[in-house]
Amino acid sequence: MTLSAPSTPEKDRLTALAASRYRNGQKLSASWNEALDAILSHRSVRSYLPQSVPDNIIEIAVAAGQSAPTSSNLQAWSVIAVEDKDLQDRLNAVAGNQRQITEAPLLLVWLADLARSRGIATEKGRTADGLDYLESFLLGVIDAALAAQNAVVALESLGFGTCYIGAIRNDPEAVSRELGLPDGVFAVFGLTVGYPDPARPADVKPRLSQQAVLHRNRYDPTAHRAALVDYNHALGSFQREQAMPPADWTEQVSSRIGTETALKGRHVLKGVIRKLGFTLK
Template sequence: MTPTLATRSTDLDRLEALSFQRYRQTQQIGSVWNETVDTLLAHRSVRSYLPTPVPQGAVELAVAAAQSAASSSNLQAWSVVVVEDKDRKNRLNAVAGQQRQIAEAPLFLVWLADLARPRAIATQGGSASEGLDYTESFLLGVIDAALAAQSAVVALEALGLGTCYIGAIRNDPETVARELGLPEGVFPVFGLTVGFPDPARPADVKPRLPQSTILHRERYSDETRRKDLAHYNEVLRRFQAEQAMPSIDWTDQVRNRIGTVEALKGRHVLAAVARRLGFALR
């Protein structure tokens, strides 16, 4: 749908409501609204699902959206594995720490950085494929997978489905690789739960940092950072109270998440694991 000025009062009201949901304060985000903008701004991580199966064709549509995302040099260095088998999903959930959303979601997608395919193409054509042995190529695959997955998320949410990214499969990528039969040169980047949200346990839009913190013009500036972070701590604490979540300042959450090696939950060895999975990372 082509973006249009939200000249109707109902559209303007909806845009303001979406903006306030996302920031919990007045934030000017222009006056362009359509259903795509609505889907993007209303995104929330869904962790409670109905047992209803995902409609036939939804995966194929999501993959078409994923393949419509940008791809570096059109290498398309990603793949995705669809997991519906309950036992396999349970085994993957053990890697992720037994998360409720994985257990409940009828569909689990594992997004992959896939350098096995370009390597095979090079080998079959008699090329050395030396470029795949560098960190740049690993990053290329990870970025391509992330861009693809986010486009798929937008498509799935436009169908009324909910999603939640699962980075915890990187707690043990080698176990994930064995479970999914991944060849050398393929790395599991993250999972994605998919299903119909349970209306009895609704998820709300989590507030984000004000744009003054992350939007820079011409040159980077952190002049408002201290004030913005103090305000955001207050905003997020109100959100946590509304959602019956544990109360913690966002700044403390950041410090806890990056403060120790233990907080990485085994992911401090990812470079070594990636090498064992076939990435030289020179």
Template sequence: MTPFATAKVSAPHRLASLAEERYRDAQQQLGTDWNETVETLLSHRTVRSYLPKAVPESAIHLAVAAAQSAPSSSNLQAWSVVAVEDEARKERLNTVAGTQRQITQAPLLLVWLADLARPRNIAANQGSSAEGLDYVESFLLAVIDAALAAQNAVVALESQGLGTCYIGAIRNDPEVVARELELPEGIFPVFGLTVGYPDPAVPAAVKPRLPQTTVLHRERYDDSRRVGDLNHYNAALRGFQAEQGMPLLDWTEQVKNRIGTVEALKGRHLLKAAAHRLGFKLT
């Protein structure tokens, strides 16, 4: 029997195991159609501890190819990525992010960019004012393109045994990041991504997510299950926290703390002004 056939035989059991790990709910059904792509996606976990081992150049190129295989609005491909391996530069960027352990440890930091400089230059070379780039829609288009591309790259990297962690704190001071990376006007750093081989001595676990009944709506938005679902999720997340030796805190409390004050945004309440200074009109 081939390995694929063996996988097909055990598919329902494997999917049930993946569902229970992701949702902490044995009742969550995911069907029977297991494959290696589904395995990679459902097994995602954030990795913050890495081995001191370089990421192969071939893995970077494959990740970028996967990123470029993501959908792109109007095929504008309005994103770029900067691969940072220089330790001094990585630590300077880490200062913006609040000095995070995973940035220090990771051999590679990818900084994903909303890039409207490239289409603007193309338009200018053809005698166009490119006024369509001055609107919020174009900024959103570039940010979404960057996010779709990055997530494709994450799946490709994880399929090769690498671990990743998104770094939203790059946006704590996008102007410092822009200067460090010598970004032209019209390019905005959206987030970072640490990449490396996970340290087996510090295994990362799958963090449970909200029940599907919270996020999946049929025909119309319906939050009638909200209270019950949130109570269930608070309990599931507390179980995860206890297993990981983390402080016990309800998810609903985390949400409140993250959005409750301007200070909790850690400087990101100034992003509109920073974007203006980086060349985005956001009309």
């Protein structure tokens, strides 16, 4: 009789995390640690308890954000913690009145912030022509995204739920007015934060198989094809478990990119960004 090697709690945990994330037999092998667990366990939380987020937690989230990489150490981002419910409601109107914004006690709005850099240059009597180029806008957006994702990992490790809100970009001018943003500052996305409601738990949403997204040395434009049928099946089982309306992922993708209307006002984003003080040469 051949005995199999005993499993370890760490190996079992990685197996469970892989099963939740992929639902396709994908194996993961590494030394388990709490950071990996927090990252691989991510799920978007849309149901919150009516309990405020303590100030020290906001400060930890910002510290985590500031611990992310930043291009040339320019630190070209800022974040606004929105706790005023009336202001949240007005921002929610821009975002299409989403349940998670209504319920969350905290909305963090992450900003690409070139105003601070321009102000520094002005104070030193120097020009800031480099900020007028698309590269600088991208730099601010990327810095904000890196910082926010670090904050998400930190918040979730402490038991908080989060959900990104891209619909903040539906009307950047309205958001800018509500938040008093100066020229050269752009609201990239929002992030709801709060204590998850245990009565309405969120689960880990499966992702495309690694076959579809991992390329070796050169991009393979056909790599995703075999993975789509399996992914639609995996996502369908998730939707049933979460009592969500069934939706084929490939249909969702084609609908989301199919028309100008599907962009929900963001088709004019380039012009609006220029109005907000970004030249985008």
